Amino acid sequence: MAGNRGVTYQGPGKVSVDEIPYPTFELQDGPGVNPANVGRQLPHAAILKVVTSNICGSDQHMVRGRTTAPEGLVLGHEITGEVVETGPGVEFVQKGQICSVPFNIACGRCRNCKEGKTGICLNVNPDRPGSAYGYVDMGGWVGGQADYVLVPYADWNLLPFPDRDQALEKIRDLTMLSDIFPTGFHGAYTAGVKPGSTVYIAGAGPVGLAAAVGAQLLGAAVVVVGDLDERRLAQARSFGCETVDVSKGDPKDQIEQLLGVPEVDCGVDAVGFEARGHGEGSKQEAPATVLNSLMEITAAGGALGIPGLYVTGDPGGIDEAAKKGALSLSLGTGWAKSLSFTTGQCPVMRYNRQLMMAILHDKVQIAKAVNATVIGLDDAPRGYAEFDSGVAQKFVLDPHGMVPAA
Template identity: 40%
Template sequence: MKAAVYEGPRTVTVKDVPDAKIEHPCDIIVKITTTNICGSDLHMYEGRTSFESGRTLGHENMGQVVEVGSAVRKVQVGEYVVLPFNIACGFCKQCERGLTNYCLTMQPEPDLAGAAYGFADMGPYQGGQAELLRVPYGDFNALRLGEDAAERQTDYVMLADIFPTGYHATEMAHVKPGDQTIVFGAGPVGLMATYSAILKGAGRVWTADHQPDRLRKAEEIGAIPINTAEQNPA
């Protein structure tokens, strides 16, 4: 299969690598149909991490299931799934508390917790900037999508990371109906935080950034834009 392989700082090459395959009875194999490149991929791309040369990037993945292991019960071949970027077992102490980002069994280093696809220090798992992706514990990690999945891939792929990350910010900020909310930064996650605050019924939402194109998008969503470049002229 082809994959986007990290070969050192600022060097990523599309090359042939061995096909992803079932390694454990709970695995599924997904044929990737849509993925995002994330801002946090830059940590690896720019060489600021211990990410090993030869590994495949990509933790925001969706696609169609092409194979399931013998112990997989829910996920079926042919289904479209989106994969939240964290890989978790579903049965350890942390997963049972809902803290799947600190899963204890998918991280091989005893001093660390948590795992992810194609990410530094998050276990040996390959990323989804590839034709095929191995998903451990497929029944737990794959979010199975409905009939409109194929047509709405660019919406659903947001569930791998960007949308829940922005939503989580509004959870941590306890945004409630009628609240006045301001979001600093209108990159993809900031825009999703803006959108989440509006979905939660915030009375007014301001979004601050210095990029006019981002602010236009925030306004489209329903926020009041604040151009910080104009607020603080250099």
């Protein structure tokens, strides 16, 4: 049996690469595992040799100590891997296939899964609908920033790539299918982006940049991206976006300078609960800022896509309400303008095959847009630290040296 290593959370600001158990077809006890899931038999699972696993902004929330994640939790929900072993209940997935792993863990059997709502599967997390690998309060499924990982309900969850050589050639793009590309696209799609739309995307991190790419794919006339960090804004401009620096003031005024009117057709929140204020308040956390701003600048009858993460437990929240995920929203503004909202985990399987085809047929270069940067598993602590500093990079872990040179 091969050994296994994984990136583990070791308290606020700390991750390490440690020896972890090799996956088995039974869910073992461990940090964050729901007691009701311990001993769960998984004949429908597959074991994957991890080809790539990306560092996500959602991981960074945990590593900053802004969730109730337990120490020792194995991180990583953005996974692409090669199937090396299958359980007796796996019928269609085959050894040797390279597959994308949606970050949502879904059974494929419950009412929500059958309706395409794979982000809120009813059967994989005893605590609440919805689950993910290596994430707090998600049932305790082991993360994939590791050498090997277990994927339950493999026939349902895995997206095999048609050709191995082509997959490895395009792996920097294809690795984004596990989360940020579908998530960003979902944000743009649920915001109602259509050909000719004007779009404002709050946040120029990887999800915000993926949302911008998604908006372009959907035919937006103008994509405006707002952020506090000039490095990230420059990355957005590198593939044709307009940008606003929200540290310089209200984005509404800057949008009017760009578009001639102080509003857009569609709005996307790719920031989430660690949002800061605008203008002089940009150095202070103000978690409702982005949502309230989007309601103000989105045209009446429009929609907000909200892929940015919001939580129900934040030990570092600015007040007691924020620690419980309760924000001071100007809901009256949204109601008066008849705005619609879409929140929650992206149902990755709703989009990943179509976006895979766009990548394979050279219709999009998502890796270039998010500045994918490949590092080894042992470099994960450095990757987390640099990502936390605000660099305009998306770090891709390559545990086995399988990613070809750029």
